[in-house]
Amino acid sequence: xxxxxxxxxxxxxxxxxxxxxxxxxxxxxxxxxxxxxxxxxxxxxxxxxxxxxxxxxxxxxxxxxxxxxxxxxxxxxxxxxxxxxxxxxxxxxxxxxxxxxxxxxxxxxxxxxxxxxxxxxxxxxxxxxxxxxxxxxxxxxxxxxxxxxxxxxxxxxxxxxxxxxxxxxxxxxxxxxxxxxxxxxxxxxxxxxxxxxxxxxxxxxxxxxxxxxxxxxxxxxxxxxxxxxxxxxxxxxxxxxxxxxxxxxxxxxxxxxxxxxxxxxxxxxxxxxxxxxxxxxxxxxxxxxxxxxxxxxxxxxxxxxxxxxxxxxxxxxxxxxxxxxxxxxxxxxxxxxxxxxxxxxxxxxxxxxxxxxxxxxxxxxxxxxxxxxxxxxxxxxxxxxxxxxxxxxxxxxxxxxxxxxxxxxxxxxxxxxxxxxxxxxxxxxxxxxxxxxxxxxxxxxxxxxxxxxxxxxxxxxxxxxxxxxxxxxxxxxxxxxxxxxx
Amino acid sequence: xxxxxxxxxxxxxxxxxxxxxxxxxxxxxxxxxxxxxxxxxxxxxxxxxxxxxxxxxxxxxxxxxxxxxxxxxxxxxxxxxxxxxxxxxxxxxxxxxxxxxxxxxxxxx
Numbered sequence: 385x386x387x388x389x390x391x392x393x394x395x396x397x398x399x400x401x402x403x404x405x406x407x408x409x410x411x412x413x414x415x416x417x418x419x420x421x422x423x424x425x426x427x428x429x430x431x432x433x434x435x436x437x438x439x440x441x442x443x444x445x446x447x448x449x450x451x452x453x454x455x456x457x458x459x460x461x462x463x464x465x466x467x468x469x470x471x472x473x474x475x476x477x478x479x480x481x482x483x484x485x486x487x488x489x490x491x492x493x494x495x496x497x498x499x500x501x502x503x504x505x506x507x508x509x510x511x512x513x514x515x516x517x518x519x520x521x522x523x524x525x526x527x528x529x530x531x532x533x534x535x536x537x538x539x540x541x542x543x544x545x546x547x548x549x550x551x552x553x554x555x556x557x558x559x560x561x562x563x564x565x566x567x568x569x570x571x572x573x574x575x576x577x578x579x580x581x582x583x584x585x586x587x588x589x590x591x592x593x594x595x596x597x598x599x600x601x602x603x604x605x606x607x608x609x610x611x612x613x614x615x616x617x618x619x620x621x622x623x624x625x626x627x628x629x630x631x632x633x634x635x636x637x638x639x640x641x642x643x644x645x646x647x648x649x650x651x652x653x654x655x656x657x658x659x660x661x662x663x664x665x666x667x668x669x670x671x672x673x674x675x676x677x678x679x680x681x682x683x684x685x686x687x688x689x690x691x692x693x694x695x696x697x698x699x700x701x702x703x704x705x706x707x708x709x710x711x712x713x714x715x716x717x718x719x720x721x722x723x724x725x726x727x728x729x730x731x732x733x734x735x736x737x738x739x740x741x742x743x744x745x746x747x748x749x750x751x752x753x754x755x756x757x758x759x760x761x762x763x764x765x766x767x768x769x770x771x772x773x774x775x776x777x778x779x780x781x782x783x784x785x786x787x788x789x790x791x792x793x794x795x796x797x798x799x800x801x802x803x804x805x806x807x808x809x810x811x812x813x814x815x816x817x818x819x820x821x822x823x824x825x826x827x828x829x830x831x832x833x834x835x836x837x838x839x840x841x842x843x844x845x846x847x848x849x850x851x852x853x854x855x856x857x858x859x860x861x862x863x864x865x866x867x868x869x870x
Numbered sequence: 871x872x873x874x875x876x877x878x879x880x881x882x883x884x885x886x887x888x889x890x891x892x893x894x895x896x897x898x899x900x901x902x903x904x905x906x907x908x909x910x911x912x913x914x915x916x917x918x919x920x921x922x923x924x925x926x927x928x929x930x931x932x933x934x935x936x937x938x939x940x941x942x943x944x945x946x947x948x949x950x951x952x953x954x955x956x957x958x959x960x961x962x963x964x965x966x967x968x969x970x971x972x973x974x975x976x977x978x979x
Contacts, residue, residue, distance in 0.1 A: 581927045620932070686911075743888065744902055745886075746886040747874075750882060756913070765922075770920075
C-alpha cells in the first residue's frame, strides 16, 4: 500500500498482525501525514515522535513473539488531552495544567496498550472540554479540514480533525453534552457517545461527572465499534462503570425490520434547511433498509439546554475546585497567603469560558438559589429521561440531526455564549438521559460542508445502535463519494 | 429587569475562589444574567412530583472489595507539584505568628 493512512483502522490492524506492515511503518506514515497537515489544522498538542516510534517497536516485538493482540494492533489512536497518559503532558487545553505530566495511564489508555494499539498524539480541545468549537483552547484554535476558516466543532475538535485529516487512524474524545458527536458531525466522520457507565472514566479529567463519557471517533462505524470494544467494560476504579462486559459490536447489522422514531421537536425552528434536507435523505435510506418511520414526541427536550447548563456548570464548579495551585499545575508567583495563592492561581490559569461556567455553577448551587435552579433542573432531567423511555416503547432507535448547522466560521459565535450553547440542542438530551448516541455523515450541505445524522438507542443497546448505523452508512456511501480537500 | 448585579457575581466569585478583574466581573455579570433569563423557562415546567435525577444508570453500582491497595508513590505525585519538599506539598504559611489564622484574610499581620 502506498499510503497506510488511507486504510481503515481494522484493515491496518489486520495487516500489522499479519506482519504485512509494521507498527513502526504505521506510526511513521501517520507522523508524516501530521507533518503535512498540522501547520494548517493544529489538532495536536503533544506528538512525541521518538517515544511513539519506540512504543511502536514494542508492539512489533509483541507481534513477532506471536502474542495475541486485538484487531487494533499497531493502530495509531489520537487521545484527547483531558485523558491521562503516563509521563506525557495532560493540559485539558488549559493554562492551569500547563507543564503538568500525568503520573498514570487512564483506564482507556491501559486498555489500548494491552490491545497493542499505539497511543498516539494528544489532541487539542476546548478548555476542560467546555465548548462546541475548540475556540476555548488556551493553545489556539483547531481548524476544520473541510474549510480552514471554520471550526471543527468541539470540544473533541482536535481528535475529530486529526481522524478526518488521516493523521490518526481513530481517536478518543469525551462527550458531556455532544463533544464527540458534534465535532464528528462538523468534520464528516463518525463519533459515538456510549451509554453512561459503558467506559471507565478513571484518568479522564472530570468536567460534569453525571454526564461525562469517553467515546470513539473514526472514519467508519466499524472502526468506532472496534475502538469501543477495546476501551469499554468494567473497571472497579470508576464506581459508575457497569460491571458488564462489552458485547460484540463490530459485526452488528440492522435487523431486517425495525422502527425508527422521529421526534417532531428536533425538526422545528433553528434547524438549517440544508441539514434538514440531508437528514431527511438519511431517513429515506433507513426506510429502504426495512426501517419503518414512527412519529414520536420528546416534549421536554426544548428545556434540555437550560437543564444542561444548570447541571453541567454546577458539577463543573465542584470538580474544578481542585485546581488550587497546591498539588498540580500552575501556581501564581509569590502568594502572600493561602487564599491569595488559590484565587490568583485560578484567575491566571482559567480562561473566560471556564470562569464563566464556574460562576454560573456556583451561583445555581448557592444558598437561596439551589431549589430554584439545581433541584428544579434535576427534576426536569427526570422528565427528559422519561420522554425517551416512552419514545422507545414505540421505536428501536431515534433519528435526528446531530447539530442544527454545518461547521460555522471561526469567531462567528464567540461573542454570544448562549448562541454557542444552543448548537448542542440535539446532543445534550442524550447525555442528560445517559443514552448511547452516534453521529455519522449523511451528506453535504450548502458550501460542501458535511452534515451528520444522529441515531440514539435505549441504554446498553450499543449493538442495535451500531448495527443500524453501519447499515445506514453502507446505504449512504458518504466516504466513497466525499473527502475533505486537505 | 436584570436578575443579577455585579455584587452578586462578586459574592459568587469569592465562593468559587476566583479573583475576577473589573472587566471580567462586568462581562460575567452580563453572561450570567442572560443565561438565567434563558434558564427561567425551567420554572414554567410542571414537574408534578418528578423525582430529581441523581444517577442516570439503570443498573446497580458495582461494589468492590474494601481492601488496602497501593496508591501512587509519594515521589511520583510530588514530582509534578508546583512546589514540594521532603515528600510534602509546599504552601504559604497558614498559621501566622501570634497564632492568628490567615486563611481567608487579606490583611498583612
